[in-house]
Amino acid sequence: MNCTYHFKSPISMICIAPHKCQRKLCVQCLYDHGVDIIKTVPIEKFQKMAMQKLKDTKLDEISKLTQQRMAFKVLLSQTEQMLKKILEELSQSIKSVYDWIEKENQSFINIINKNINLVESSYIDIEKLVNIEEGSTLNDWNAEKNSYMIEQDKKKNWWGQHIQAFIEKSKNGIEQIQSLYNDEEEYQM
Structure with a gap:
């Protein structure tokens, strides 16, 4: 995908600095952006970093969620029976x-x-x-x-x-x- 500001330049970097910006940067945007290069990450690397972070947080594991949901269902069922x-x-x-x-x-x-x-x-x-x-x-x-x-x-x-x-x-x-x-x-x- 090409940059919306520099039509001939492909987007190659993501800005991770803690400020509001367009985040997707081409080489020319990076030069104009004025943020330390350490706060920018190549798109491929950023995607791997984000995927690793998701895996580390185990959001895709639903066993705890399912267990807790089932525990609530059992509790409600038992409560209904007792009542x-x-x-x-x-x-x-x-x-x-x-x-x-x-x-x-x-x-x-x-x-x-x-x-x-x-x-x-x-x-x-x-x-x-x-x-x-x-x-x-x-x-x-x-x-x-x-x-x-x-x-x-x-x-x-x-x-x-x-x-x-x-x-x-x-x-x-x-x-x-x-x-x-x-x-x-x-x-x-």
């Missing part, structure tokens, strides 16, 4: 508590509805009805049920706060990862 398991266990736990409360409520309703004819009722059913009538059984059950409901509310609030904190930390982590990429894009521009 699914935790949510399933949490869901089952919540369901079992509410199912148990409903079952207990229904058992009291059934005792009352079942014993329309008290003369034919069993001693155990009559005893339960007497305790209900006296108020101690239902009062005890309502107190116990309310304590379970309060405890469930506390757990719900605790989970809500921790999930929100987890989401915020996750968003911050994602933003930090994205900012690395965005900063590099801006630098290249």
